[in-house]
Structures are given as C-alpha cells and as structure tokens.
Amino acid sequence: MxxxxxxxxxxxxxxxxxxxxxxxxxxxxxxxxxxxxxxxxxxxxxxxxxxxxxxxxxxxxxxxxxPKKIKVDICGAVKNPGVIILKEGDRVIDAINKAGGLTDRADILKINRSKYVYDSEKIIIPEIGQEIDVEGIDDSDTIGIDKKININTASKEELESLDGIGESISERILKYRQKNNGFKSIEEIMNISGIGQSKFEQIKDSIKVK
Known part of the structure; x- marks a missing residue:
C-alpha cells in the first residue's frame, strides 16, 4: 500500500x-x-x-x-299580570311596561310610577273606583305607593315614628347624615349609637335610602 x-x-x-x-x-x-x-x-x-x-x-x-336581578309580583289593571323579572334600581313604571302596560280601567291617580321597586314586592294596580285593602296584604309597598321612610330626607318626627327610635336617636341620625352627606345603604344606620343589629331588624323593612 x-x-x-x-x-x-x-x-x-x-x-x-x-x-x-x-x-x-x-x-x-x-x-x-x-x-x-x-x-x-x-x-x-x-x-x-x-x-x-x-x-x-x-x-x-x-x-x-x-345590576342584580329581582322578581316582583304585579297584578290588577295591567295587561299581563304575574311575576316579572326586573333589575335593582327599576321603578314601578318599568314593572308596568314589563307587564304589557296599563289597561283602560287603571286608576293612575293612585299609582306612584316613579317609585323604586324591591325584590319580592307585590305591586297592585287598582282600577277606577276600586278600593284596595292594604291591611290584608303582607307587603306594605303596594299600589306603587311607597310607605318606607327615607332616612336621608325624613324629618325628626318621621324618624321617631319608626319602631324603637326615640328623640335622642333621631337627633343622632340627623347629625350623622349631615356630617356624612347621607346614608349610602340602610345598613349604615347601625353606625348610629343606640341602633344595633336587633333594632335594625325591627326597622329595616320600614326604611330606605333613595
């Protein structure tokens, strides 16, 4: 090689x-x-x-x-009465529209169409000449008439009409709402001295903030 x-x-x-x-x-x-x-x-x-x-x-x-969804029961002089779904912040007029509107027999003089509605509320729209027995109905917010006391606008006397609220507590409520530009929620009223959880439970269904 x-x-x-x-x-x-x-x-x-x-x-x-x-x-x-x-x-x-x-x-x-x-x-x-x-x-x-x-x-x-x-x-x-x-x-x-x-x-x-x-x-x-x-x-x-x-x-x-x-907004949270709520349910209300609307009956009386509306075209489609029944349980309807609304949103928090809706008013009686929204409930009426959702129920198809008023009938020709609706007594609009007895309806507060601008009132806010609440979950599980019963709204009765009366006919002309019809008398509604509110006492026989569980929910006090009927016929679109708001019977709750607005703690942001109520007078001292109106506050004292609440169960367990006397003169001294009503004065504290007035001072608190003036200092804090009003209440943001009904639960905030428990910041008032003298209003604890038990007293709040007594009045919560009778008060509102708007």
Missing part, C-alpha cells in the same frame, strides 16, 4: 475538519432554530393566556357591575 505523503495527509485532515465544522454549524443552526420556535410558541401561549385572563377579568368586572 502506497504510503501517504505529508501533503496528502494534511489535505485529508483539513477535509475531515471541514466536514466536522459544517456538521457542528448545522447542528447549532438547527438547535437555535428549535429554541427560537419554542420561544415563539411560549410567547404566543403566554399572550393567549394573558388575553384569556384579561377577557375573564373584563367579564367578571362586567358581571360585578351589572
């Missing part, structure tokens, strides 16, 4: 090194490409997750801000 010359050996070594170098570079390129693709996939997944979380947060915020 012919002995390789020094020059030939060098050429072979250079060739082998070139092959190895090319293979290493190709491996590095493929590895970097794979890493780049994986990073892009992770970035897309991360954006998708952030988008899903943002959409979820928006949906939760929307649901949180949406």
């Amino acid at each position: 012919k002995k390789l010359e020094k020059k030939e050996i060098i050429i072979i070594i250079v060739f082998i090194i070139s092959i190895v170098f090319l293979n290493v570079n190709e491996f590095r390129y493929k590895t970097n490409q794979k890493i780049s693709i994986e990073e892009e996939v992770k970035e897309v997944d991360s954006r998708d997750q952030e988008g899903d979380k943002e959409n979820k947060d928006k949906q939760e915020e929307k649901e949180k801000n949406e």
Whole structure:
C-alpha cells in the first residue's frame, strides 16, 4: 500500500475538519432554530393566556357591575299580570311596561310610577273606583305607593315614628347624615349609637335610602 505523503495527509485532515465544522454549524443552526420556535410558541401561549385572563377579568368586572336581578309580583289593571323579572334600581313604571302596560280601567291617580321597586314586592294596580285593602296584604309597598321612610330626607318626627327610635336617636341620625352627606345603604344606620343589629331588624323593612 502506497504510503501517504505529508501533503496528502494534511489535505485529508483539513477535509475531515471541514466536514466536522459544517456538521457542528448545522447542528447549532438547527438547535437555535428549535429554541427560537419554542420561544415563539411560549410567547404566543403566554399572550393567549394573558388575553384569556384579561377577557375573564373584563367579564367578571362586567358581571360585578351589572345590576342584580329581582322578581316582583304585579297584578290588577295591567295587561299581563304575574311575576316579572326586573333589575335593582327599576321603578314601578318599568314593572308596568314589563307587564304589557296599563289597561283602560287603571286608576293612575293612585299609582306612584316613579317609585323604586324591591325584590319580592307585590305591586297592585287598582282600577277606577276600586278600593284596595292594604291591611290584608303582607307587603306594605303596594299600589306603587311607597310607605318606607327615607332616612336621608325624613324629618325628626318621621324618624321617631319608626319602631324603637326615640328623640335622642333621631337627633343622632340627623347629625350623622349631615356630617356624612347621607346614608349610602340602610345598613349604615347601625353606625348610629343606640341602633344595633336587633333594632335594625325591627326597622329595616320600614326604611330606605333613595
């Protein structure tokens, strides 16, 4: 076998090194490409997750801000009497419209159409000449006439008409609402000295803040 010359050996070594170098570079390129693709996939997944979380947060915020649904029973001189679904903050006029509107026999002089409605309330729309026995009905807020005392506007005498509220407590209520720009909820009245949970339970169905 012919002995390789020094020059030939060098050429072979250079060739082998070139092959190895090319293979290493190709491996590095493929590895970097794979890493780049994986990073892009992770970035897309991360954006998708952030988008899903943002959409979820928006949906939760929307649901949180949406008015609570309530049910009221409206009967009497409306076209479609029955239990209807409204939203907190709706008024008697909204209940009437939801029930198809008033009939020709409705006595509008006995209806306060601007009154707020409350969950589980019974609204009776009387016909002309009809007398309603309010005492025989459980809910005192009937016929659209609001009998609750607004603790943000009530006089001292009106406050004292509430069960268990005397002169001293009524004066505290007046001072509190003046100092705090009114009550934000009926539960806030428990901040008044002398009105605890038990007394609040006595008057909560007889008061309102708007």
